[in-house]
Amino acid sequence: MLSKRVIPCLDVRNGRLTKGVKFKDNVDIGDPVETARQYYEQGADEIVFYDITASSEGRGIFLDVVEAVAKQIFIPFSVGGGINTVEDMRAVLRAGAEKVSVNSGAVKNPDIISQGAAQFGAQCVVLGMDVKRVPATEEIPSGFEVVIHGGRKHMGLDAIEWAKTGEALGAGEICLNSIDADGTKDGYDIDLTRQVVQAVSIPVIASGGAGHPSHMVDAVTEGMASAALIASIVHYGEWTVPDIKKYMHEQGVNMRMVW
Amino acid sequence: MLAIFDYNAGNQTSVHRALDAIGIPNVITNDPGVLHKAHGIIFPGVGAAGQAMDELMSGGLDEALKALIWEEKPVLGICVGCQILLDYSEENDTKTLAVIPGECRLFNPSWTDYKGQPIRVPHMGWNSVQLQQPCELFTDIDPDADFYFVHSYYPAPKEEFVIGTTTYGRPFCSVHGRRGLWAVQFHPEKSGRPGLQLLKNYYNFCLEGANAQ
Numbered sequence: 001m002l003s004k005r006v007i008p009c010l011d012v013r014n015g016r017l018t019k020g021v022k023f024k025d026n027v028d029i030g031d032p033v034e035t036a037r038q039y040y041e042q043g044a045d046e047i048v049f050y051d052i053t054a055s056s057e058g059r060g061i062f063l064d065v066v067e068a069v070a071k072q073i074f075i076p077f078s079v080g081g082g083i084n085t086v087e088d089m090r091a092v093l094r095a096g097a098e099k100v101s102v103n104s105g106a107v108k109n110p111d112i113i114s115q116g117a118a119q120f121g122a123q124c125v126v127l128g129m130d131v132k133r134v135p136a137t138e139e140i141p142s143g144f145e146v147v148i149h150g151g152r153k154h155m156g157l158d159a160i161e162w163a164k165t166g167e168a169l170g171a172g173e174i175c176l177n178s179i180d181a182d183g184t185k186d187g188y189d190i191d192l193t194r195q196v197v198q199a200v201s202i203p204v205i206a207s208g209g210a211g212h213p214s215h216m217v218d219a220v221t222e223g224m225a226s227a228a229l230i231a232s233i234v235h236y237g238e239w240t241v242p243d244i245k246k247y248m249h250e251q252g253v254n255m256r257m258v259w
Numbered sequence: 260m261l262a263i264f265d266y267n268a269g270n271q272t273s274v275h276r277a278l279d280a281i282g283i284p285n286v287i288t289n290d291p292g293v294l295h296k297a298h299g300i301i302f303p304g305v306g307a308a309g310q311a312m313d314e315l316m317s318g319g320l321d322e323a324l325k326a327l328i329w330e331e332k333p334v335l336g337i338c339v340g341c342q343i344l345l346d347y348s349e350e351n352d353t354k355t356l357a358v359i360p361g362e363c364r365l366f367n368p369s370w371t372d373y374k375g376q377p378i379r380v381p382h383m384g385w386n387s388v389q390l391q392q393p394c395e396l397f398t399d400i401d402p403d404a405d406f407y408f409v410h411s412y413y414p415a416p417k418e419e420f421v422i423g424t425t426t427y428g429r430p431f432c433s434v435h436g437r438r439g440l441w442a443v444q445f446h447p448e449k450s451g452r453p454g455l456q457l458l459k460n461y462y463n464f465c466l467e468g469a470n471a472q
Contacts, residue, residue, distance in 0.1 A: 001426055072280075
């Protein structure tokens with residue numbers, strides 16, 4: 001039986017691990033390579049690296065970090081942030097990432113999804129979506145709008161429609177981040193997660209808002225997500241990866257418990 | 260030494276890094292001399308079956324691989340490398356290597372999981388393997404261990420070649436072959452410690468075979 005995944009997300013800025021609230025006030029909290037290795041040892045099912053400022057400032061991905069990680073951890077990991085071309089994708093995959101997440105780059109140029117899927121396989125291409133709740137309008141009927149540039153720019157794109165488009169273009173997975181929930185520790189946006197899960201047939205990773213393992217349980221049961229992304233809850237040591245997995249397992253969620 | 264069969268497969272460097280990490284000497288190559296001297300071959304693969312076959316056939320590498328199998332060199336196929344050892348793949352309607360009888364089929368999204376929800380395709384994530392016959396690759400691996408899968412097509416070999424199965428909607432064959440010619444649908448190089456153990460077991464098997472000769 002397929003296990004639900006717990007995926008620590010490492011936001012990287014200038015080669016350092018950072019964590020902010022609602023994409024602001026980022027503080028340095030450590031070395032991403034060493035942190036990734038620890039999470040790997042502790043049973044993380046996958047790891048996501050996100051270059052949080054790359055889109056805004058146009059900086060490249062830190063390939064040296066990616067390469068160092070690839071030599072030390074033997075679970076899948078994905079890299080996102082500032083991926084705007086097929087060449088950007090090729091560079092991170094070559095550096096050792098399994099998957100590459102396109103976000104703003106795909107909103108600006110949706111063809112990057114189909115080009116990436118054709119070149120590297122759909123399983124490599126994750127559509128990252130940053131989503132904000134807005135009043136429902138004709139343009140945004142679901143009341144969930146896709147935003148880019150770390151939440152600073154609205155594109156007039158309905159999240160549910162965009163998820164379907166991404167799947168049709170060849171994305172193999174969706175990483176769905178709620179801007180409203182991010183960093184709050186109040187739980188994932190379950191309504192958003194479930195709506196996107198039901199709109200597509202590829203796996204969906206819930207992201208934003210994890211503050212307690214019960215939130216992860218909600219995301220993969222009520223929210224029907226395939227995986228839950230976590231960040232501050234483990235970065236600050238409130239919970240460890242094994243304790244989270246044990247909690248979820250005890251709540252009846254099928255988890256990978258041997259590593 | 261293990262030779263990672265070089266045909267531009269997406270995961271060949273991941274396999275190389277995993278072998279390095281556990282101290283197994285290895286080289287990525289398609290040089291017939293080096294392949295012949297290796298204790299065993301790893302046949303990796305990521306992406307689409309049609310593309311993989313095109314890469315293989317463009318340099319006559321398909322025949323090179325078959326020659327190694329005929330001389331009973333141990334071979335471990337991974338993911339697409341596992342699939343294209345069969346006769347045929349529904350992916351890109353591709354005639355494949357025909358080393359092991361069977362074919363590769365697309366997951367049917369109308370299959371449902373144990374909760375009655377339709378399965379998602381690709382099958383992506385950690386899942387377990389139920390051995391249908393003893394297999395040295397799994398020595399010292401906890402039967403509850405999960406392995407990392409990511410694929411939309413699954414192997415369906417002739418029954419006597421089914422070594423292990425995994426359930427996704429329904430059981431499918433996740434390990435097939437015969438002793439010394441193994442194919443795994445999952446990625447041992449990305450399956451944490453149990454995956455690394457499987458690679459070690461394979462290497463040990465290859466070394467024993469070489470010593471016996």
